[in-house]
Every structure is written in C-alpha cells, then in structure tokens.
C-alpha cells in the first residue's frame with residue numbers, strides 16, 4: 001500500500017509517499033481503509049518537535065515511527081478476533097494520537113476503542129476534521145470540574161483561524177458566549193464568517209492589552225506569557241492554553257497554578273485531554289446533525305500531495321482544516 005513516511009526529523013519536505021507493507025490487525029484492532037485524514041499542528045510537531053524533550057518519546061535521533069497522521073476516517077476492512085463493535089464495511093473515524101500507525105496511508109490499524117461510527121449524512125472528509133481538533137476545542141472550553149461557558153459570558157479565542165480555533169469559535173457561540181477571535185489580518189473575514197462577534201488582528205494589536213476583559217480565554221497555541229493574560233480576565237475568569245512554545249508551556253505549566261492562587265481567576269494548561277471521549281464525540285455529532293456546528297475545510301489534497309498539504313499548514317496559510325483524501 002501507499003503511505004506517507006519519513007526517516008528523519010525535518011520540514012514537510014522530509015516526507016515521502018512510499019510503497020510499504022499493509023498492516024494486519026491484532027486481536028483488538030481494526031484495519032481501516034482510509035478515505036480521508038486531516039492535518040493537525042501535532043503532525044507538524046511530530047515532523048520537527050518544538051519541545052526537544054519530546055524526542056525522548058518519539059525517538060532521540062530519528063523518529064521511531066515512520067508514519068504520520070492522527071485523524072482518520074474510512075471503512076473497516078478487517079477486524080481482529082477480539083473486536084466486538086465493528087464489522088467490515090462500517091464507516092468509522094477517530095484520533096490515532098495514542099496508537100502507533102499513521103493515517104496518511106491507504107490503510108491503518110487502530111485499536112477498536114479509539115474509533116466511532118460515522119453517522120449517515122456525514123462525509124469522510126468532514127468526519128476526518130473532527131477527532132483531534134474539535135475534541136480539543138470542546139474540552140478546552142470546559143474546566144476539569146465541568147464548569148463551562150454560560151450564556152452571556154465574554155469569550156476570547158486566541159488562534160481562531162487554524163485547526164482548533166474555528167471549532168472553538170462555533171462552540172462558544174452555541175454555548176451563548178459573546179465571542180472575540182484573534183488571528184492575522186488576512187484571516188479576519190474568515191473568523192467573522194465562523195460567527196465571531198469581534199475579531200482582533202494580533203499583527204496590529206496586542207490582544208492582551210485591548211482594555212477588554214473576558215470570562216473565558218482559550219489560547220490554542222500560546223504565544224504570550226501567562227502573566228500578560230492575568231489582566232485580561234474578569235473576576236472568576238479562566239485562561240486555558242492547549243499548547244505553544246516550550247517557554248510559554250513551561251511558564252504556564254509551572255507558574256499558572258501559582259498565579260491563580262493570588263487572585264479570583266484561574267490560569268493554566270489543559271492537562272486532562274481525553275482523546276476520543278465517547279461523550280464528547282456524541283456531543284459533536286449532535287451539534288453537526290442539528291446544523292449548529294460545521295467542519296470548515298480549507299483545502300483538500302490527495303495523498304500524493306501530502307508534502308504540499310503539510311507545507312500549507314506549517315506556513316500558517318490554512319483557514320480551518322486541511323484534508324488528505326486517499
């Protein structure tokens with residue numbers, strides 16, 4: 001089968017589409033014939049990790065896994081003898097973050113537990129946008145104790161224009177928030193089209209110093225210190241970041257909880273991510289079925305053009321999701 005692989009760390013250009021052996025499912029695995037996959041920031045971070053320590057897990061000198069791609073949507077081709085929920089022919093999707101194989105391939109093996117059924121009426125392309133980014137958006141807008149946006153809350157989505165942001169903007173609107181999105185100049189109309197009430201251009205304005213205060217701030221890929229965000233929160237406000245540079249993560253992870261002790265707000269990283277949470281997948285599918293949430297696909301590339309797809313995302317050009325069709 002054809003699969004995107006790489007044997008060293010580096011930019012998208014290190015990736016090649018090669019003929020490799022088709023995987024065989026083990027007892028609890030499902031062999032999926034991939035129909036669509038989508039690109040995430042985590043794929044780029046897997047190509048050349050921003051955090052050096054991550055190489056302890058991915059491979060010190062070269063990546064242990066040659067494959068790439070987290071989000072998969074396709075058709076069940078075969079199942080291991082221990083699989084009970086799926087049979088060949090079923091349409092499935094899921095986030096492969098916790099498994100070894102890559103979705104940018106004609107076939108991929110995935111543990112049964114990471115897959116869910118694609119409802120009738122949802123395309124493979126739309127399904128492939130959801131598992132990683134939409135789940136992160138939903139969980140990033142909820143605290144671990146379950147507290148979430150209330151109608152009328154002011155919500156700032158920093159990084160509203162990439163993978164997670166467009167889902168976050170729409171979800172915050174569904175929850176009744178007054179939503180401000182932050183993005184670069186060229187993507188302001190795109191963020192407005194998602195339903196954002198206000199848009200801030202981070203290239204011309206410091207989004208932490210606008211004078212506005214927010215009940216919720218979701219910073220999908222932090223570029224600023226947690227200290228700068230403190231003054232942008234209303235009383236009882238929450239600032240949550242999903243990721244970012246090594247420095248911002250270190251400072252937020254270590255000092256967020258300390259800063260939170262000396263005020264009436266909370267600031268920190270989301271450390272309780274539950275990929276493929278069945279309840280959250282069900283919520284997303286309900287919202288899509290009712291027309292309240294729509295996956296936003298910027299471009300679709302065939303597997304043979306995987307390098308161009310990764311380059312488009314890595315260059316910060318994507319408005320929403322980039323989908324690979326197989």
Ligand SMILES: NC(=O)c1ccc[n+]([C@@H]2O[C@H](COP(=O)([O-])OP(=O)(O)OC[C@H]3O[C@@H](n4cnc5c(N)ncnc54)[C@H](OP(=O)(O)O)[C@@H]3O)[C@@H](O)[C@H]2O)c1
Nearest residue numbers: 041159160161162163164183184202221223242243244273
């Ligand atoms: N916490 C967890 O458990 C967990 C698990 C998995 C992944 N993650 C993290 O989740 C995040 C996912 O991000 P993503 O896929 O949505 O990233 P993305 O698609 O690359 O989007 C990045 C966003 O940041 C914006 N941005 C770029 N430079 C900026 C600046 N200087 N100031 C403000 N905004 C700026 C971009 O805006 P423009 O495009 O308009 O420039 C874009 O909207 C990653 O950080 C990943 O590491 C976390």
